[in-house]
Amino acid sequence: MNEKKGAILILSGPSGCGKSTLLKEVYKDIADYYFSISTTTRDPRVGEKDGVDYFFVTKEEFEKDIENGDFLEYAKVHDNYYGTSLKPIKKALEDEKLVIFDIDVQGHEIVRKKLDSIVTSVFITTPSLKVLESRLNSRNTDSKEIIEKRIKNAKGEVEYFQNYDYLIINDNLEIAAKQLVCIANIARIKSKLFDKSKIISTWLEN
Ligand SMILES: Nc1ncnc2c1ncn2[C@@H]1O[C@H](COP(=O)(O)OP(=O)(O)OP(=O)(O)O)[C@@H](O)[C@H]1O
Numbered sequence: 590m591n592e593k594k595g596a597i598l599i600l601s602g603p604s605g606c607g608k609s610t611l612l613k614e615v616y617k618d619i620a621d622y623y624f625s626i627s628t629t630t631r632d633p634r635v636g637e638k639d640g641v642d643y644f645f646v647t648k649e650e651f652e653k654d655i656e657n658g659d660f661l662e663y664a665k666v667h668d669n670y671y672g673t674s675l676k677p678i679k680k681a682l683e684d685e686k687l688v689i690f691d692i693d694v695q696g697h698e699i700v701r702k703k704l705d706s707i708v709t710s711v712f713i714t715t716p717s718l719k720v721l722e723s724r725l726n727s728r729n730t731d732s733k734e735i736i737e738k739r740i741k742n743a744k745g746e747v748e749y750f751q752n753y754d755y756l757i758i759n760d761n762l763e764i765a766a767k768q769l770v771c772i773a774n775i776a777r778i779k780s781k782l783f784d785k786s787k788i789i790s791t792w793l794e795n
């Protein structure tokens with residue numbers, strides 16, 4: 590993959606910390622991005638759409654994709670497979686997009702190793718484990734057993750925050766969203782992904 594084009598922004602954090610909520614909040618303030626839609630073997634939640642939230646596949650289909658070398662990265666998370674298909678990411682990077690990933694700590698390590706020079710990463714968490722628990726419960730999308738598993742896994746996942754470039758404590762959504770927009774801008778600047786002539790002409794005109 591050509592490392593010179595495009596930029597990557599990776600968001601990770603325990604289930605229920607608010608990654609999807611934050612992303613929905615900031616899309617309007619981020620230019621020219623491409624959100625990486627992952628493939629997963631987990632069952633869709635109520636309201637989730639195939640090809641929008643995830644590509645939902647069977648375990649057999651996922652394992653075939655692994656064999657074919659279709660993934661940039663993949664991992665087993667909370668007992669299901671999740672992976673990022675290589676092809677759309679390659680295209681988005683060639684188109685000089687800011688490619689946004691919502692992936693777990695294992696995926697972050699793999700992408701970091703493969704594409705370090707264009708990666709900016711942010712770990713997102715809640716102010717406490719209790720808040721995480723309460724968000725997972727009030728989201729009302731998962732069974733008691735699944736929530737328990739995710740809380741158990743969260744305790745291990747938070748240990749990885751030091752491997753990330755930035756940390757956002759998602760307490761007040763508005764403040765956390767502003768922090769994420771700043772980090773997205775930094776990701777662009779780091780990879781020189783901005784339209785220099787447009788920035789200068791806007792500056793001159795205003
Ligand atoms: N700052 C916040 N204050 C209060 N509630 C929040 C905040 N951010 C997110 N939430 C709520 O917390 C719940 C979990 O958020 P969300 O689904 O975005 O988490 P996630 O990190 O994407 O989880 P997963 O990894 O399981 O997909 C949702 O019900 C959401 O509305």
Ligand SMILES: Nc1nc2c(ncn2[C@@H]2O[C@H](COP(=O)(O)O)[C@@H](O)[C@H]2O)c(=O)[nH]1
Nearest residue numbers: 604627663664666671672673691692693696
């Ligand atoms: N390594 C990867 N992790 C991924 C990918 N897509 C999502 N995820 C992570 O999985 C968990 C659980 O997600 P959920 O939607 O079931 O709640 C979460 O931490 C995501 O960040 C991927 O392609 N690769």
